[in-house]
Amino acid sequence: MSRGNPEAGAVLAPPPPAGLQRLTQPPTFSVVIPAYQAAATIATAVRSALDQVVSAHEVIVVDDGSTDDLDGALREFEGSIDVVHKPNGGAASARNAGIAAASGDFMAVLDADDRFHPHRLEALSELAQQRPDLDLLTTDTRFIAGGEAAGSFLAENPFALEDQRTAILGSCFVGGWPAARLDRLREIGGFDESLWVGHDWDCWVRLVLDGSRAGLVNLPYYDYVVDSGGLTAGRVRSLWDRVSLLEKAARNPALRPGERPALERELRRRRDEAVRAEVGQAGKVDRRRLLGLSTQPKLPLRTRLLAVAAAVAPLRVRQLGGEHRSPEERLAGDR
Secondary structure: OOOOOOOOOOOOOOOOOOOOOOOOOOOEEEEEHOOOOOOOHHHHHHHHHHHHOOOOOOOEEEEEEEOOHHHHHHHHEEEEEEEEEEEEOHHHHHHHHHHHHOOOOOEEEEEOOOOEEEOHHHHHHHHHHHHHOOOOOEEEEEEEEEEEEEHHHHHOOOOOOOOOOOOHHHHOOOOOOOOOHHHHHHHOOOOOOOOOOOOHHHHHHHHHHOOOOOOEEEEEEEEEEEOOHHHHOHHHHHHHHHHHHHHHOOOOOOHHHHHHHHHHHHHHHHHHHHHHHHHOOOOOOOOHHHHHOOOOOOOOOOHHHHHHHHHOOOOHHHHHOOOOOOHHHHHHHHO
8 A cells, every 4th residue: 555645545554464354243432522621612523423424332521620611512412422520630631531431442532622524433433343453543634724624634644554663653643533442542551641742642652562553544534623822832841741752652661672763763853852942932941941951962962052052142042043843843733
């Protein structure tokens, strides 16, 4: 299967094991929708989960301590969905509450401001029956910006067909929206609640290093709404979270020696990117922190020198542009 321009509707996945048999019965899917302050968008998300050609086993909304009228927005769906209320703990915590409440074979995550295409669960179900060896199932994702389609995930992020173990260390090629086999999610401990951003990538890394494989149906059956106001908010923290998840992967006992060089290269790149983002905020970041970063031996020399310069002359460094990002990088938001 060609990676560059795969046929629409094609299945992208590693080769199946010898003798693999198609399932005679389709698996069940629990759709979990984490929600925080999402009263304005939750109805569209829930309706898209209920209006599937192949019905979900259950639709679970996890209210992560919202203070808006989320219950009011969900009232029209009473009897059709389950609602779990919990104190605010963040997206990873809400997803873990969904894992605890779900009873299907797979958990399909749907963000509260996104929506499923009516055929998404049908496509995932067919893929699961065709390839019962896969633990992560997904479709292509369409980006929606300002109410209009703005490209797709697969067009910018090739799906790894070979050596998914190494590939997942360098790129979250499955995106943030796969359906994951529920018992496997529980086996690896779910989502890491210490990660503000990147908990989804971290989870897929742990699954893949633990032996799971992923497959994708090349149809844009998930709509991801790009919030232009959130593309740069918290960028420094999100970049350091990605460093943290890769450092965590480096400690994973399932990591093979041959995979470590690729991981170290990616870690070096991500650290460099995070420091440069901090330099771009020189004057807003603690100068002592910048000086501390300048002594890190795992960073390129040019980046350490830039951190020193930002600590000594922050305004000058900001004028020169400590951080350089293309429009494409800003749109992608480093998911």
